[in-house]
Amino acid sequence: MLSKWNSYYAALSDNHQHSFVVRTLLFLKTTNFGSTEGFELTTEMKLVISSAFVEITFGLKQDVLSIFKTIFVTPSSYSYTGRDVLYDGDVNTVTKRVNLSWPAVEKGFIITNDGLNIAIHEFSHCLIIENAKGSYFSKVFNDTDLNAWKELATKKIPLIREGKYTIFRDYGGTNLMELFAITLETFFEQPHEFYSYAPTFYRTTAKVLKQDPRNGKNPK
Template sequence: MNIKYSVVSLFLKKSSKQECHEVLSKWNTYYAGLTEKHQESFVVRTLLFLNNTDFKAKEGFELTTEMKLVISSAFVQITFGLSQDVLTIFNTIFVSPTSYSYAGSNVFYNGDVNTATQRVNFSWPAVEEGFVIADDSLNIAIHEFSHCLIIENAKKSYLARTFNENDLNEWKALAAKKIPLIREGNYKIFRDYGGTNLMELFATTLETFFEQPHEFYSYAPTFYRMTAKVLKQDPRNKKNPK
């Protein structure tokens, strides 16, 4: 654990760290596969994210600490090789007990990033399923946090950006070539939704990157390696991904 997280750890209750470890060991297969040293860092980062995020829930729905830890762990998983610890724009997370819709719309969502309210919305059953079934390239928390990171990265000054600009641009160039193939049904490693646009392809790519890393690498090694370069980690190396 680096100096920064060692210092933060001093201000966290031992009971909170133990609770976090137990929850993540149960829910997050990425965390469960890490070395003890990496787990310690992951726990600190998860609690750091949780403590700097405003969690809200639909009236009458009990949003437990366990649920908050599970959701927070998705963000830490994505950013484990990066330096961003929290969201600065989308630091309010609203959790619903079911899928939801917006007023005047018949479209129901399991998750979305609302740029008008600067809020991330989740359906808890969808979040839960994403972690219970950890190898199907479907994880709504990873998906929506991927959107948050891209949007926030674009709004930062050049030197403060989460992603290396050259690496991200190289990723975009490769990804742009995949979109027509996905739309034609000729790029099977990603689901059809990834062919919507670059933003959605980034999110679906990250879902596959974390949930089916070996299959992704076998199918598209160059694109996999570029994704690993952007995120500064390789989840094929379960114990030491970064």
Template sequence: MQDSSDVIFLAILSVVVIILTGVSGKVNMGFQVPGFPRPLSAKRKEILKKHFPYYSQLSPNRRKRFEQKVQYFIYVKDFIPRQIPTVTEEMKVLISACAVQLTFGYPKVFLSHFKRILVYPDNYYSTINNTFHKGEVNPRLRTIVLSWKAFVEGYIHPKDGRNLGLHEMAHALRLENLILNTEYSFFDEAVLQQWQSMADLEMQNISSGKSRMFRDYAGTDSDEFFAVAIENFFERPEKFKSLMPNLYGILVLLLKQDPLNPV
């Protein structure tokens, strides 16, 4: 879930981020960081093997690349516990793997604007709009917020088209593409325009109750449609491609990966 008013501040934020990235350095697999890259530890690999099917279906070479991206994502993010003693290794690895799953087609994209990941044990109360949330993305605070319970439920039920982690990371990815920093404008503009045209048509179907693929929430706005589409893209790719081959194909081009052909 995303506060639409945050988008208004992106232009101002962009200038600030350019200055900050100039000081802190680029978040980029091509840059050498002292003590990095280190291989993903055996413990972290075991967490991926046990709990993250996307990783397990990759070829050995692509698995190594996935591990490197997960390791780097953990390295550059601040994981902050809320109402829990600590953010555990399992939490760090699986949340990072979720982000890497979505960005795997972009080796140098790490959602660099979002420095902080807040983890709550369950739904949390937001004083911004006085409601309970499962997750949100706040570009002003450079923060992604997740309910761990809701995050885990998204992977326990991997075929229902509902995945909190992918949903919130999709919001972050869409925003990251707009913010002027070292990861700015990585989406192909022509493909993005095609996506938006098709999305607008499908949102009309949703509003009139004619969609065979997406839940009603996807019709809220283009940001929520993108996030819900991402959930279905990874969790129900066969159905997505069967019912909406053109929209599915555009998403393959946009994300530079195909869940039906992961290797």
């Protein structure tokens, strides 16, 4: 199933694939999955979603989420009461839940090179939030590495807003949180293009995540 759905996993060496499977099953076991009534959430769907988290954290020591322990999957885009906006995914800090639209998740894994993957995007938010709330000994990221990333990223936001930094889509100009998520989508889906366009920013991102997906078999 992982070979079918996740191109990052499919490219890994045998040893790394074994480690990836173990980490995926661990995430699956420690996470509560739910879905809209009447919508069948299969084991395959859960594995696909879990694999996005493992992909992001494969170079890190973070195996599971400690705050966002529930993932809720819907059969289509959804909205919140009183809001007209439709969502394909969000991280709800009140309910401590990750919400995902399955069609958006599916599209993110079927089209592997467009810099769009809603599961990677929302898990990126989870990691930033959990890193901010963690103690010194439970940080997801190295502070020095993340601060170096933030310093560079802060300079990119006005350029993205002005349409002068085109490796990322316009939404990356919203704020640092959104730029981090979009950077990770691009990092995993378009690593070679990202590196060619912005080698320093790419290397800074690779340092934060302790991996380089350009090296398919041995990214870390």
